[in-house]
Amino acid sequence: MIPPSWEFHFRAPPADLARLRSIREADWAARRALHIGECGGVPVHWSVDSDATVSALVGADDETWHIAFLMPVDTIDQLAAEAVDLLPPQGTAVP
Template sequence: MVDVTLDDSDDSVVVVKLQAETWELNIWAPVADLARLHEIRQADWNSRRSLAVGICAGSPVFWARSEEQATILIGRDDETWDIGISMPIGTVDEIARLAGERM
């Protein structure tokens, strides 16, 4: 299970805080970009599609789907990332829902 919160950062950007029992990930992104994550099901990793949304640790963040899992890829691009995390696709749905409520 992954807990999701959106915290204000500045006027145009929020911080997505993803927390599990043993890790935490913070991603900075405009709310409108986060709302685009409702398209995650079209970002099929097997077709090499991803959504570029956010920045983490100074690197771009790419989002993709493989079956019913979502993958967050952090790095220069979606082919040569430095960090990859998988989670239930419902977690990404929750991020998109929270972002949509802020628009």
């Protein structure tokens, strides 16, 4: 049986996505979240639980969100690594 799946479309510059490398510091138990990107013009807030599940909370803030997407922290590690690969080398002027 194939588990249900969803697509989550959001927008963020690669430099912002690269900040997801610090997702483990956005501990939900400490009420910390990274504010990275937007989904349909609505902010996305990222946090991690003690079981290494990342929550992407779409809403005005990380307390009053409209929808949440849960994913393994390994998925976010891969996303952040790919975003870093898209960044220009340090010291390179970006037009």
